[in-house]
Amino acid sequence: ATRAGKIIRDIMSRGELGIVEKGKNDLQTEADRSAERCLMASLSQQYPNLTIIGEEGGSSCEVPSDWIVTDCDQHVLLQQCPSEYIDVPSSDVTVWIDPLDGTTEYTQGLLDHVTVLVGISVRGKAVGGVIHQPYYNYKSESADLMGRTLWGLVGLGTGGFQPVAPPTGKLILTTTRSHSNDLVNMALEAFKPDDILRVGGAGHKVLLLMEGKAHAYVFPSKGCKKWDTCAPEAVLTAMGGKLTDIHGGAYEYHKEVEHPNLRGVLATAQGVDHSAFVKKIPQEVRDALS
Numbered sequence: 691a692t693r694a695g696k697i698i699r700d701i702m703s704r705g706e707l708g709i710v711e712k713g714k715n716d717l718q719t720e721a722d723r724s725a726e727r728c729l730m731a732s733l734s735q736q737y738p739n740l741t742i743i744g745e746e747g748g749s750s751c752e753v754p755s756d757w758i759v760t761d762c763d764q765h766v767l768l769q770q771c772p773s774e775y776i777d778v779p780s781s782d783v784t785v786w787i788d789p790l791d792g793t794t795e796y797t798q799g800l801l802d803h804v805t806v807l808v809g810i811s812v813r814g815k816a817v818g819g820v821i822h823q824p825y826y827n828y829k830s831e832s833a834d835l836m837g838r839t840l841w842g843l844v845g846l847g848t849g850g851f852q853p854v855a856p857p858t859g860k861l862i863l864t865t866t867r868s869h870s871n872d873l874v875n876m877a878l879e880a881f882k883p884d885d886i887l888r889v890g891g892a893g894h895k896v897l898l899l900m901e902g903k904a905h906a907y908v909f910p911s912k913g914c915k916k917w918d919t920c921a922p923e924a925v926l927t928a929m930g931g932k933l934t935d936i937h938g939g940a941y942e943y944h945k946e947v948e949h950p951n952l953r954g955v956l957a958t959a960q961g962v963d964h965s966a967f968v969k970k971i972p973q974e975v976r977d978a979l980s
């Protein structure tokens with residue numbers, strides 16, 4: 691994920707984004723394509739039998755040799771693997787890759803909205819995740835401080851950041867910046883929030899929950915896909931938060947599942963009553979995403 695993040699920064703520095711329109715309000719750049727090839731090639735070289743599903747559907751053939759990373763994070767390896775994952779066969783694992791989450795914002799220069807997402811599901815449950823933020827701290831002076839990698843494993847915990855609970859006594863929601871619609875706005879109004887943070891990226895919005903900047907991520911729309919939510923759901927769950935559809939139902943992440951999150955996304959931070967948020971979603975919004 692860190693190597694993919696460097697590819698994303700290098701392509702932006704060169705300034706040739708190679709933008710392709712995949713659909714309405716749905717862009718792909720050379721950074722999305724290249725980062726995905728880096729992640730696919732690196733993972734499949736180490737784990738040839740693993741099922742990996744990436745947003746851009748790219749193949750892993752012919753990548754520059756310096757894009758292939760097979761070494762592991764020594765700090766993470768020092769942790770004790772929870773017993774339930776020790777004997778998992780690779781046939782029970784599906785990896786969901788979003789090589790660049792927040793593409794719209796990337797093309798508009800809102801660079802800290804961008805994340806690289808690698809989510810690991812075991813028997814259909816999102817249990818492990820890496821969220822790399824290549825432009826974290828990009829406005830600071832020193833290039834060494836740029837970028838960070840956060841991870842989580844359900845049953846073990848999280849790393850790479852300091853979990854913070856959101857403030858009490860007020861309500862802050864986060865939602866899409868570039869894919870809003872009437873249903874999204876109707877749901878947000880029903881909560882009468884003190885503030886709404888409209889930012890790019892599913893990964894970035896879940897980061898806001900993890901660092902106590904917002905209480906809930908409310909997105910009643912079919913637009914997010916499994917690669918947008920697998921890694922964020924796993925890291926958030928590992929720290930005591932929750933990510934479900936807008937009815938409070940769990941998504942599955944096995945390899946045969948449909949890609950769109952057809953019942954929308956509702957995520958809440960650590961210490962927040964998720965079911966209370968589900969109850970406040972207007973019936974009209976629920977009916978539209980049932």
Ligand SMILES: Nc1ncnc2c1ncn2[C@@H]1O[C@H](COP(=O)(O)O)[C@@H](OP(=O)(O)O)[C@H]1O
Nearest residue numbers: 716790791792793866868869890891892913914
């Ligand atoms: N209406 C829509 N059409 C296509 N993609 C959508 C969408 N709504 C959300 N998404 C995808 O969900 C992710 C988060 O969206 P948002 O930033 O608006 O919250 C983005 O991922 P990518 O940037 O990886 O494509 C975005 O493309």
Ligand SMILES: [Mg+2]
Nearest residue numbers: 716717745793
């Ligand atoms: Mg996309």
Ligand SMILES: [Mg+2]
Nearest residue numbers: 788791792918
């Ligand atoms: Mg995405």
Ligand SMILES: [Mg+2]
Nearest residue numbers: 745788790791
């Ligand atoms: Mg993407």
